[in-house]
Amino acid sequence: MGIKWDEFFITGDPLILGSQIAILLTMIGAVAGITYLKKWKYLWTEWLTTVDHKKIGIMYIISAVLMFFRGGMDGLLMKAQTSRPEMEFLNSQHYNEIFTTHGVIMILFMAMPFLIGLMNVVIPLQIGARDVAFPQLNALSFWLFFSGAMLFNISFVIGGSPDAGWTSYFPLAGKEFSPGIGNNYYAVALQIAGIGTLMTGINFIVTILKMRTKGMTLMKMPMFTWTTFVTSILIVAAFPIFTVALALMTFDRLYGTHFFTVSGGGMDMLWANLFWLWGHPEVYIVALPAFGIFSEVIATFSRKSLFGYKSMVFSILGIALLSMVVWVHHFYTMGSGPAVNSFFSITTMAIAIPTGVKMFNWLFTMRKGRIKITSAMLWALAFVPCFVIGGVTGVMLAMGAADYQYHNTLFLVAHFHYVLIPGVVFAVFAGLYYWWPKMFGFMLNEKLGKWHFWLFVIGFNVTFMPMFFLGLNGAVRRAYTYSAESGFAPLFMLSAIGSIVLAAGFAVFCYNIYWSIRYADRNISSDPWDARTLEWSTASPVQFYNFAKLPEVKSLDPFWHMKKKNEGLTLHDSEIEEIHMPSNSWLPIYMGVIFGIAGFFLVFEWHIAAAVAGIGIFAGLIIRSFDYNEGFHVSKEEIHRIENAWRKTEGEVHDHVS
Amino acid sequence: MEHHQSKSFPISHVIGFVVSLVLTFAAAGIALKTNLSFKVIMWIIGSLAVIQAGMQLFMFMHLREGEHGKTNLINMIYAVFMVIVIVVGSIWVLTSGHASH
Ligand code: HEM
Numbered sequence: 001m002g003i004k005w006d007e008f009f010i011t012g013d014p015l016i017l018g019s020q021i022a023i024l025l026t027m028i029g030a031v032a033g034i035t036y037l038k039k040w041k042y043l044w045t046e047w048l049t050t051v052d053h054k055k056i057g058i059m060y061i062i063s064a065v066l067m068f069f070r071g072g073m074d075g076l077l078m079k080a081q082t083s084r085p086e087m088e089f090l091n092s093q094h095y096n097e098i099f100t101t102h103g104v105i106m107i108l109f110m111a112m113p114f115l116i117g118l119m120n121v122v123i124p125l126q127i128g129a130r131d132v133a134f135p136q137l138n139a140l141s142f143w144l145f146f147s148g149a150m151l152f153n154i155s156f157v158i159g160g161s162p163d164a165g166w167t168s169y170f171p172l173a174g175k176e177f178s179p180g181i182g183n184n185y186y187a188v189a190l191q192i193a194g195i196g197t198l199m200t201g202i203n204f205i206v207t208i209l210k211m212r213t214k215g216m217t218l219m220k221m222p223m224f225t226w227t228t229f230v231t232s233i234l235i236v237a238a239f240p241i242f243t244v245a246l247a248l249m250t251f252d253r254l255y256g257t258h259f260f261t262v263s264g265g266g267m268d269m270l271w272a273n274l275f276w277l278w279g280h281p282e283v284y285i286v287a288l289p290a291f292g293i294f295s296e297v298i299a300t301f302s303r304k305s306l307f308g309y310k311s312m313v314f315s316i317l318g319i320a321l322l323s324m325v326v327w328v329h330h331f332y333t334m335g336s337g338p339a340v341n342s343f344f345s346i347t348t349m350a351i352a353i354p355t356g357v358k359m360f361n362w363l364f365t366m367r368k369g370r371i372k373i374t375s376a377m378l379w380a381l382a383f384v385p386c387f388v389i390g391g392v393t394g395v396m397l398a399m400g401a402a403d404y405q406y407h408n409t410l411f412l413v414a415h416f417h418y419v420l421i422p423g424v425v426f427a428v429f430a431g432l433y434y435w436w437p438k439m440f441g442f443m444l445n446e447k448l449g450k451w452h453f454w455l456f457v458i459g460f461n462v463t464f465m466p467m468f469f470l471g472l473n474g475a476v477r478r479a480y481t482y483s484a485e486s487g488f489a490p491l492f493m494l495s496a497i498g499s500i501v502l503a504a505g506f507a508v509f510c511y512n513i514y515w516s517i518r519y520a521d522r523n524i525s526s527d528p529w530d531a532r533t534l535e536w537s538t539a540s541p542v543q544f545y546n547f548a549k550l551p552e553v554k555s556l557d558p559f560w561h562m563k564k565k566n567e568g569l570t571l572h573d574s575e576i577e578e579i580h581m582p583s584n585s586w587l588p589i590y591m592g593v594i595f596g597i598a599g600f601f602l603v604f605e606w607h608i609a610a611a612v613a614g615i616g617i618f619a620g621l622i623i624r625s626f627d628y629n630e631g632f633h634v635s636k637e638e639i640h641r642i643e644n645a646w647r648k649t650e651g652e653v654h655d656h657v658s
Numbered sequence: 659m660e661h662h663q664s665k666s667f668p669i670s671h672v673i674g675f676v677v678s679l680v681l682t683f684a685a686a687g688i689a690l691k692t693n694l695s696f697k698v699i700m701w702i703i704g705s706l707a708v709i710q711a712g713m714q715l716f717m718f719m720h721l722r723e724g725e726h727g728k729t730n731l732i733n734m735i736y737a738v739f740m741v742i743v744i745v746v747g748s749i750w751v752l753t754s755g756h757a758s759h
């Protein structure tokens with residue numbers, strides 16, 4: 001197989017050597033720590049083999065926070081490199097690798113799992129179900145995502161990172177122009193993670209259609225459930241396109257086919273076309289659940305039900321539909337001609353209409369509400385103006401003719417960070433502060449939360465606002481340096497300073513998690529925000545079977561009405577029945593590991609080894625086919641004991657209703 | 659929750675699988691081993707693809723088990739929409755303007 005061992009580990013760069021040592025030490029430290037604390041068994045039975053949607057959600061969120069750290073480091077490195085003209089901190093190759101991994105990690109391994117994690121924790125609770133429709137598949141989704149993410153992340157120390165941008169356009173990404181193995185990581189790791197995401201989409205569609213509790217019609221679903229539902233449909237619509245495109249890319253790179261190459265009859269633009277057929281819906285896949293989170297947070301802290309519920313639902317559906325027919329706006333300049341460019345300009349601008357409707361709905365929800373300024377609410381408030389800046393610059397970019405000016409400049413980079421950071425990052429922070437007590441039974445510190453908020457939001461604006469002007473002045477994206485004569489230096493410097501403030505905000509966030517785990521008050525009610533939806537009607541942290549008695553829904557904001565009318569809050573002994581729950585399984589994590597190994601061999605083009613590992617994948621599938629484990633039953637006594645523990649005083653939950 | 663379906667041998671799946679293979683190899687053979695003109699080849703393999711897609715719908719997708727009429731209708735509309743967007747859309751985008759030259 002001709003393995004070049006000397007090229008296996010990346011050597012010769014002090015930054016990377018430092019990371020290699022750090023990774024090694026962290027791994028040794030983790031293994032030693034777990035062994036010392038005798039936590040292996042706990043880890044295995046409570047987390048690694050779990051099929052509980054809440055724990056899976058938490059694992060998604062932990063991974064996402066780690067990935068945010070990694071992607072954020074990449075961002076800081078880039079900002080450091082461009083802080084002065086002609087800096088010699090990163091060379092051009094290193095810069096290429098870093099913006100590529102930054103883009104991929106932030107979107108696919110930070111934004112997606114963060115939102116999917118919150119969906120996992122919250123959705124079954126919001127619809128009054130005991131788990132998702134396919135719990136074990138859900139665990140498999142997580143482990144495939146995790147496997148893909150880890151495979152992608154080791155690229156910078158083993159074998160070399162992909163360096164053709166997060167879009168990996170051909171011909172650059174092809175074997176001809178990128179002969180190293182770096183871009184194989186892109187093709188293989190994203191494929192593995194993508195399978196996981198696709199299964200999540202299917203799982204949540206079925207869950208939301210089939211598992212809603214009695215009385216919860218589609219038009220009585222909470223807004224986060226609605227957005228998750230539509231996002232899942234978009235996942236099922238769009239991800240297969242990416243799967244196919246990546247498979248073709250893999251064939252081109254590994255087996256010498258010519259789907260996208262310039263020579264041999266391939267068509268390089270076909271890649272761009274397929275990529276964005278997936279890529280544009282993808283940005284709505286991450287934006288829609290975020291909109292759902294803001295809807296929940298704004299309604300709760302304005303203490304009113306969401307304004308214009310129906311128009312909200314229809315605008316989500318409208319956005320989803322339109323998002324499938326706008327993809328060409330990412331490559332107007334490839335020259336598809338005036339008819340194509342005009343069509344896609346119009347569809348793109350049309351998206352502003354339903355989005356505008358949502359904006360006004362949020363504003364009207366707040367109007368005359370008794371607004372409580374909590375950390376979660378602050379993120380939602382900051383989202384509105386920041387996202388509008390992102391949206392308005394989006395409409396500017398949408399115009400095909402004008403895009404010839406903006407295309408590939410930092411104006412675009414500023415635009416999509418103004419959409420993705422308020423639209424996704426603010427949302428997951430809001431969601432985390434909001435649902436944290438539900439997940440763990442204590443709150444994040446509000447004071448630190450406000451420090452986190454202000455540093456992050458100010459830092460974000462100072463980082464990315466200058467980029468709009470740099471872009472209009474002609475600074476191109478993906479360029480590792482610029483000359484002093486360009487006059488770009490002051491704005492680049494300002495932007496770099498902003499990124500330090502932003503990083504300080506993130507540091508406070510991490511410190512807040514640490515502080516709250518150590519010191520936060522454990523003695524809080526199960527409904528600390530006086531919220532409106534069903535997840536708050538059960539214990540915090542939620543008992544593994546979610547609801548002793550499945551709630552019955554009569555209106556929107558069901559829990560709010562249950563509290564007002566004092567209905568359905570108590571549990572009589574006679575109502576307790578045995579509960580059927582799914583068993584843990586080692587198969588999902590096994591599949592994650594074996595997919596990771598097979599993928600790793602494939603990246604290095606060790607085909608025989610990959611085929612052998614592939615047998616392991618089939619073995620897993622076969623074992624699963626003959627797996628007749630029907631789960632277990634929770635006895636009445638146990639339910640009784642668990643319910644008594646948190647329902648100490650009857651109706652404690654409606655403390656705060658006014 | 660559990661209801662086991664009848665465990666008879668899935669004969670239609672096997673037939674569907676074999677026919678799919680035949681159609682795929684036929685397409686590959688026509689594309690690689692014949693001297694027809696480019697246009698003719700594209701039309702033939704395009705038609706084979708459509709036939710295969712239709713066949714799979716019947717053999718694999720439970721289209722004939724008509725209990726869920728409304729669901730099927732929604733699924734079909736969805737599928738047609740996706741095909742138009744992806745296939746027709748791609749062809750339009752990739753063949754108009756100077757992208758085609
Ligand atoms: C947290 C602070 C962040 C900083 C400091 C940052 C900074 C940057 C910089 C400097 C670039 C490259 C500009 C260039 O082309 O030279 C970039 C590109 C990019 N960023 Fe960020 N970013 C941040 C967060 C995010 C987030 C949260 C996302 C997505 C959810 C994201 C997605 C992207 C993408 C997709 C690219 C394009 C990569 C490419 O050109 O292939 N970034 N970012």
Ligand SMILES: [Cu+2]
Nearest residue numbers: 280327329330
């Ligand atoms: Cu787009």
